[in-house]
Amino acid sequence: MPLLRVPYTDPLPPPHIIPRTAATVSGAIACLTDFLTAPPSKNLKLDTARNDRTVLLTGAGISVASGLADYRGTNGTYTLNRTYKPVYYNEFTANHEARKRYWARSYLGWTNLHKARPNIAHKAVARLGELGVISSCITQNVDSFHPLAHPSLPTTELHGYLRALVCLTCRTEYPRTAFQTQLSALNPAWAAFLAEVLASGALDTEDPAQRRARGLTTNPDGDVDIPGAPYGTFRYPACPTCLAAGAAAGVQLDSDGGWAEGSSGGVLKPAVVMFGESIPQATKMAAEEAVDGASRVLVVGSSLATYSAWRLVKRARENGMPIGVVNIGGVRGEEVFFGGVAEGNTGREAVRASVDAGEVLPAVVRMVEEVDSI
Numbered sequence: 548m549p550l551l552r553v554p555y556t557d558p559l560p561p562p563h564i565i566p567r568t569a570a571t572v573s574g575a576i577a578c579l580t581d582f583l584t585a586p587p588s589k590n591l592k593l594d595t596a597r598n599d600r601t602v603l604l605t606g607a608g609i610s611v612a613s614g615l616a617d618y619r620g621t622n623g624t625y626t627l628n629r630t631y632k633p634v635y636y637n638e639f640t641a642n643h644e645a646r647k648r649y650w651a652r653s654y655l656g657w658t659n660l661h662k663a664r665p666n667i668a669h670k671a672v673a674r675l676g677e678l679g680v681i682s683s684c685i686t687q688n689v690d691s692f693h694p695l696a697h698p699s700l701p702t703t704e705l706h707g708y709l710r711a712l713v714c715l716t717c718r719t720e721y722p723r724t725a726f727q728t729q730l731s732a733l734n735p736a737w738a739a740f741l742a743e744v745l746a747s748g749a750l751d752t753e754d755p756a757q758r759r760a761r762g763l764t765t766n767p768d769g770d771v772d773i774p775g776a777p778y779g780t781f782r783y784p785a786c787p788t789c790l791a792a793g794a795a796a797g798v799q800l801d802s803d804g805g806w807a808e809g810s811s812g813g814v815l816k817p818a819v820v821m822f823g824e825s826i827p828q829a830t831k832m833a834a835e836e837a838v839d840g841a842s843r844v845l846v847v848g849s850s851l852a853t854y855s856a857w858r859l860v861k862r863a864r865e866n867g868m869p870i871g872v873v874n875i876g877g878v879r880g881e882e883v884f885f886g887g888v889a890e891g892n893t894g895r896e897a898v899r900a901s902v903d904a905g906e907v908l909p910a911v912v913r914m915v916e917e918v919d920s921i
């Protein structure tokens with residue numbers, strides 16, 4: 548069955564903290580340290596899972612401290628910008644106008660996205676990898692912060708990545724940075740406008756309210772909207788490989804040198820799994836193998852609202868693995884993961900904390916280092 552990425556916007560129940568001591572920051576740090584350093588659970592059902600390591604599953608919450616917008620946080624898109632509708636795969640692939648709108652908005656949002664860097668939570672993950680506590684990372688984020696922060700700790704990017712584009716016809720990938728330069732060359736008026744917006748500092752602020760005051764709305768995945776902007780004037784390039792193949796690839800250019808309506812190939816798409824698009828089979832299998840090869844799962848900064856992530860945690864639960872969740876606010880269907888936790892659990896069997904990952908993970912690293920040095 549293909550696994551589609553679909554948005555889930557239903558309200559989530561408030562978190563049920565486990566154990567009760569995890570309600571404070573210091574309590575959560577202690578419980579998480581216990582969780583990560585406990586011997587493998589006796590309930591593990593797979594032999595492959597006895598490596599005594601944790602697989603990490605992260606979502607947008609871990610990138611908020613890097614200045615990126617998320618969907619569900621206090622300043623999240625679903626909280627502040629309820630009319631926001633991300634582009635769907637079918638719309639993007641079928642509709643030239645939808646692609647113009649997508650790329651114009653992505654063009655405006657890229658500068659900031661490209662400047663953003665991994666934060667202290669990603670660095671803590673890197674250190675936990677070095678310490679042998681974390682075996683691998685699965686992320687729903689498309690910002691490339693995990694591979695940047697810890698290139699040697701394996702990362703499965705469940706929803707792809709914005710750092711590249713992929714051609715829908717020949718599947719060649721291209722770097723997004725060079726594409727930005729091509730977009731500027733094809734769209735001089737937009738380039739002048741972007742330069743103006745950047746000079747005004749309107750994109751510097753991370754505060755959505757301030758951006759709104761300056762006429763901009765920012766959304767996850769580097770999307771910037773200017774209500775009423777002439778998106779129809781935007782041009783985007785065709786795949787250079789398909790273009791070089793000539794008429795056989797069905798690509799034509801318009802008078803400005805952009806991809807021309809009526810072409811039958813050479814459409815470039817961000818290398819992300821868009822909403823309504825299937826997760827590639829190889830990615831799905833890599834994520835399942837990462838789960839099956841670990842002894843426990845720690846979810847950080849995700850409400851597991853997308854089924855592709857939720858089902859991985861359910862899989863871990865079915866494997867008999869202890870589950871930990873660090874996320875501010877509710878998590879979809881979390882009662883499924885935490886049934887039957889014994890009284891007296893100090894974090895070894897299960898942890899559920901509603902705290903900031905950037906606040907707790909660096910402290911957990913220090914605690915694990917102390918445990919290691921004894």
Ligand SMILES: [Zn+2]
Nearest residue numbers: 714717786789
């Ligand atoms: Zn191509």
